[in-house]
Structures are given as structure tokens and as C-alpha cells.
Amino acid sequence: MRLPWAIGTLDQVIQVNSASTEELSSTAEELTAQAEQLIDITAFFKLDGEMSSGAGSPRRAGSGAKNQVRANAVPTRVHADGFVLKLNDTTDDTDFERVA
Amino acid sequence: MSENMTHDPHVGIDKQITETLSLSRYLMSDRELNELIRLIHDSCGISLNSTKKSMLSARLGKRLRALGLPNFKEYYKYVQETLGQNDELVLLIDAVTTNTTHFFRENNHFDYLAHHALHKLHGDNDNIKVWSAGCSTGEEPYTIAMVLSDYFRHHPGDYRILATDICTSVLEKARQGIYESKELENIPPQYKYKYLMRGKGAQAGRWRIVPEIRKKVDFGRFNLVSDDYDIGGPFDVIFCRNVIIYFDAETNARLIDRFYRHLVPGGYLFIGHSETLTGKNEHFKSVAPTVYRKPEKYDSAVRRLAG
Numbered sequence: 001m002r003l004p005w006a007i008g009t010l011d012q013v014i015q016v017n018s019a020s021t022e023e024l025s026s027t028a029e030e031l032t033a034q035a036e037q038l039i040d041i042t043a044f045f046k047l048d049g050e051m052s053s054g055a056g057s058p059r060r061a062g063s064g065a066k067n068q069v070r071a072n073a074v075p076t077r078v079h080a081d082g083f084v085l086k087l088n089d090t091t092d093d094t095d096f097e098r099v100a
Numbered sequence: 101m102s103e104n105m106t107h108d109p110h111v112g113i114d115k116q117i118t119e120t121l122s123l124s125r126y127l128m129s130d131r132e133l134n135e136l137i138r139l140i141h142d143s144c145g146i147s148l149n150s151t152k153k154s155m156l157s158a159r160l161g162k163r164l165r166a167l168g169l170p171n172f173k174e175y176y177k178y179v180q181e182t183l184g185q186n187d188e189l190v191l192l193i194d195a196v197t198t199n200t201t202h203f204f205r206e207n208n209h210f211d212y213l214a215h216h217a218l219h220k221l222h223g224d225n226d227n228i229k230v231w232s233a234g235c236s237t238g239e240e241p242y243t244i245a246m247v248l249s250d251y252f253r254h255h256p257g258d259y260r261i262l263a264t265d266i267c268t269s270v271l272e273k274a275r276q277g278i279y280e281s282k283e284l285e286n287i288p289p290q291y292k293y294k295y296l297m298r299g300k301g302a303q304a305g306r307w308r309i310v311p312e313i314r315k316k317v318d319f320g321r322f323n324l325v326s327d328d329y330d331i332g333g334p335f336d337v338i339f340c341r342n343v344i345i346y347f348d349a350e351t352n353a354r355l356i357d358r359f360y361r362h363l364v365p366g367g368y369l370f371i372g373h374s375e376t377l378t379g380k381n382e383h384f385k386s387v388a389p390t391v392y393r394k395p396e397k398y399d400s401a402v403r404r405l406a407g
Contacts, residue, residue, distance in 0.1 A: 007378070008379060011376055011378060011379070014374050015344075015345050015374070015375070017374075018342070018345045018372070018374035018375070019198075019345040019346055022198045022200045022342055022345070023152075023155060023198045025200040026199060026200045027155075029200070041113060041116045042113075093297065093308065093311060095299055095300055095301050095303035096297035096298065096299050096300070096303060096307075096308045097297055097298055097300060098297050098298075098310070099293045099296075099297070099298050100293040100294045
């Protein structure tokens, strides 16, 4: 009866590890989103030279930095505190077009 | 974290950074940890232990900050009150659930569905009903919908998908069906260009699931450990992947038994690649790795005669 016992133990270890893996992956996604927000925040300083033309608007500086980040394809915003919801609260498909 | 905060130059940058990073200013005592672990287990089945203290403290720290509460003791007290039970419990569960997913995750499941399961199911049932239990942000049910739509282009019949999750924030995203380009990298091109639309203008860089796929999927909040299983069915196929890893053995045995009862004879259950039904349910037949089938009526009759 040692083999079933060993397999049962193995299953338990796998379950614990799988849960941890998923949790870490979720944390990594959230960190990525947070990294992007941090870039937004600090862009206020970094892009100081561009501020004069932007009528002192930190929002513009922020989104400029975000676009830059997107172009470099580094962090992507993933769901963090319902952030995406507010941005994408569209009910119709006017901003989308079929490719095929 | 509010959108405004991110862009507001008048809020101290140190505060913005602290809040963005969810830096935990809160300490959790062992007693508070145990109380919260029990509360979480009783309300949604998620089974945590003391090794998850830092994770729990980080995830719930956001809730304390949002409510302006000074410590976990006050938070626990608040969740016990009527107001907290009504308003906060859902958000507490939102915060402690893990929602990792992507399109075509564990792709051999979808191969199996398209090339084996559907042919077996389709013979006596032209309408296929699928339940995606633990659908997260929608990638799984929309993947299933793409595979089924493709199948029913060549076969008569139709399908419907029920997609549920206990976490409310993921369901909003799921319902919208809007994803960043990077989230689509596992979708085969023939599906991507057929079943997603490219964003333009304000939505540039995002893609949205086409309406004919979206309307095939019904999203709703559902607690898998609740006593009320009035969700429709029976289903031909149930996907419940990377969910039972968060539950204890007793909860899982009960859950798998419910899945069994909510499947048609000959129906399929797909679980995550690291999961197993060994020791959890003796009725399901293993037909492929992590793919199980409820015996057909004929099978169970034969088994009864033989037994």
C-alpha cells in the first residue's frame, strides 16, 4: 500500500505548488500593471522639457510615456483594481473593425 | 487605485508610488491571519494556510486602504458587521482570488474537444451546452466559443456557454471581451482574424471579441461552494481548470460530485493539467490526461449488472 500513499502525497505537493505558481503569475501581472502606472507617475518629471508645449498637463506627459512603453512592448496593463473597466467602458463596437 | 490619482501632480509623488505599489503598511497578527483564513474558507472554499500570510496581507492591504481602516483587526470586525457582509465580502473574495488565464491555455484540451469529444456528443445532441466554471477574465469561455463556432460551421446544430466566476472584477472584463494585443498571442491566426475585431481610435492596440461570439456566452457570478446549484444544465461539457488547486480535499470531493450530477451521461469534465480526480471521485472515467467522462447510460447499466 505504499505506492498509492506515495502518489497521494505527490498529488498534494503538486496541488500546493500549482496554486503557488498561479498566485505568483497573478502577482507578476499585477506588478507589470503597477510598473506601467509608476512610469506614468514619474514621467511627470522625466518629460519636463515637453511640459511647456503640453500646457502643463501631466496627463499628456503620462500618456506619452505609456505609448512609448507600448511601442517597446514591455509592460501591459492587466486587471488591477478594476482599472481596465473604467477605461474600456464601451458598450458598442464603433471603435472596432473586422479584419477578415 | 484610482485613475485620477495616477495623474494628479498635486498628490505627493511618494504617496502615489506607495499606493501604486500597494506597499503594505499593515501588519497581520497570527490571530487575525487565522480568523481571515477561516472566513475565506467558509465564504468561498479557498483554503489558505499560514505560508500565505504575506500574500494575504498584500492582497487585503488594498481593501484596508480603500476603506480607510487602520488594521486587520478593524477590517475583520467590519466584514462581520451587516454592512460589511453586504458590501465588503464580495470585494474581499475578489481580492483573494487568483485569476491567471490566457487564450488557448492548455491547448490540447481544445484539440480533444474539437476532434474527439464533440463527435461523441454530437451524435444524439445537436445543441451543445458548456459550463466554464472559473472563467476569470473570459479567455477560457471565448476560446471554447471559437472552437465550437468553427465546429458548427461544418456541422448542423448550435451551442451555448455558461461562464461563471466568483470574482466580480474579472467578470466585467470578461463581459466586455476587450483585450490588449499582447493578451492574444496564443490565438491561432485563423481564429484571431475571424473572431476578433481590431480597435481603432481610442481603442487602438486593443481587440474585441466579435458580437456573434460574445452573445453565445452568458457570464455570471457563481460561488462553487454554495448550496444553491440552480444554474441550468445538465451540461455536455464542463471546464473547471486550475480551480480545485485552491480548495481542500473535502470541498473538492463535494464539488466533483456536483459536476458529475450536472453532466449529461457521456458528458466531459476538463480539469487543469496539474490536477487529478484520483481519490476524489470514482465514477468518472479517465479518457485522456486531465479529461474525464461521465459513463454513458449503457455503460452504467452494464456496470450495475456486472457489479
